[in-house]
Amino acid sequence: MKIRSLSIGLLLVSLMFSAFLQAAVELKENVPETYIVKKGDTLWGISGMYLSEPWLWPELWDVNPQIDNPHLIYPGDELYLVWIDGRPRLRLRRGRDVKLTPSMRVNPLDLAIPVIPLDQIGAFLLRHRILGADDLNNSAYIVAGDQGHLISAPGDLIFGRGPFPDGERTYGIYRPGETYRDPLTEELLGYQAQDIGNAKLLSSNKDDVTELEINRVTEEVRMADRLLPMEEKIIDATFHPRAPEAEIVDAYMIAVDGGVTQIGTTDIVVINKGLRDGLEAGHVLAIYQSGELVFDQVAQENVRLPDVRAGLAMVFESFEKASYALVLKSNRPLKVMDKVKNP
Template sequence: MWVLATALLAVSVSLTAQQSRPDTVQLNDNVPMTYTVKSGDTLWGISEIYLREPWRWTELWDSNPQIDNPHLIYPGDVLELRWEDGRPVLGFAQRGPVKLSPKVRSTSLSSAIPPIPRDEIDPFLRANRVVDAVIFDRSAYIIAGDAKRLISGVGDRVYGRGPVDATDRTYSILRRGELIVDPITQEVLGLAASEIGTAELLAAAATVFTDADVKELEVTSMNEEVRIADRLLPQMEGIVDAFYQPKAPDFQIENGFMVAVDGGVTQIGALDIVTLNLGTREGVVVGDVMAIYQAGEVVLDPVTEEMVTLPDVRSGLVMVFSVYDKASYGLVLKASRPLAVGDKVKNP
């Protein structure tokens, strides 16, 4: 009994110590000392279990260099909370029931738990892409389908015209969407293009094209029907890091806004996908978590009869999962009230 009381006292003292240091991550009340990872878990979900500020996951997580892929967590892994130098640290108590060899582990990366629900973002990523508007307008395009068909599908041949590099064999088939415009500067940040599918260039690699030449391609995949005037751009790979970790941005956000929402809904809520007017040029990386603020209302001061703007209201959180030069896509993680395009994003 005395040993148990001493152990509990030690835990209590450790909790008190870590919560008294302002630079230390703050734990939630009654956090579990161990946690067994389940299928369907996410890094964000586990971080919410332990942290009052879950975007500080990297400060809690023990990236032990002696463990293969220490940032990857798998169903069946047991996590253990401990204290080091007065700070809480969450790490592996043990790996799952089967010890995977490095070779097997390297081929099993897809089974690691994701940062956020992949079923919410994967379909979007397969069908959406931000493109430079000038590059899009100058790109090759489909002028005809086989046998003059207006609509084509997988296995059909299509004919493209415009600048094509024969060394690029695979092309994305894109359809024009809305321009992404900065609400403050009115700068065009890119074009939201729909990825209709992919096509393979059928000409020999040594073929030299002029822009006016007609190129023959075969549709190899599709998200929807391929149509005349759809654009052809080299396929992009590696846009998304699937194993990023939640964190606060490494820069001070200025004039950040949600400028569009997938599906064009008027009210934005949790698990909606939004476009932000911030990209790599501002320092955004995947995993950045930002706070969403609604502009404060303008009210009449009953004493001075002046119009006064109330402070902005913190209303949610969004995590970036795909970044381009001047814009990025994020998943709304929390919404305490209905959100809207035009709401601000700031450091959390």
């Protein structure tokens, strides 16, 4: 009797575990058995072709260690669907369009398909940074312009003071923009660093007052604008859409690029959670709108309806206390202060 009970128990556990695995990766109906990757494809698009929940891509992807850079997918590659122990897995055959040899240095930004349209976020990242208060207050700044004038044209000279790191000759000119605070705790999360232009250091970085030449401007340069070393913005084309490992709580979309309040698909938003909260590039979050407050005529009281799922967003740049995310999907008009949660 005990042996029979144990066998039945093991069978039930096995069936439950199998059901869990199948539920974890749910394929759409009529998915292609094979697919040739085309130029212009995105990993998110391919994920959505196969999965009802595209952020579960890592559960579907079957890495072949015999293939060079198996996490990179290139135009011309063939994806084919197999079943292993009752679970769907997607495998890769290298195509003929891209030949990888030891002598080649393949730049994933040039060839590999991205998760999201890189041209859409590339220009944004060149113009935007989120700076902490210490980063801003301890940075170099413009103390004067040549002949005491405000500067607005490339080729003009400016003078700076403050820390100029060794080996850095090119600096971005930034102005503190919007202040980001946590909507619940009022904690200062950082400042939007507004892009004003670029300048090249002409004198020694050891001088008390340094001389720089303006290379580019987006608007008139002002005294006290900050000078920060230019960051080499390499957009990671290889991160995979996935759910955050940590539970994301009390997270909101606190700002949107352009200063508007209405948010839609492909808009870039600021989220009040960052690296310290476990958010990384590639993490997918569900967007929720607060349920309406309605009057219960039977109970004669107000009641709050449940939050309503309204879209999806993917983090593409994470800072210590805040992150940038791209809205991938919206089922209804979104707005600042809508919630974001684990999908």
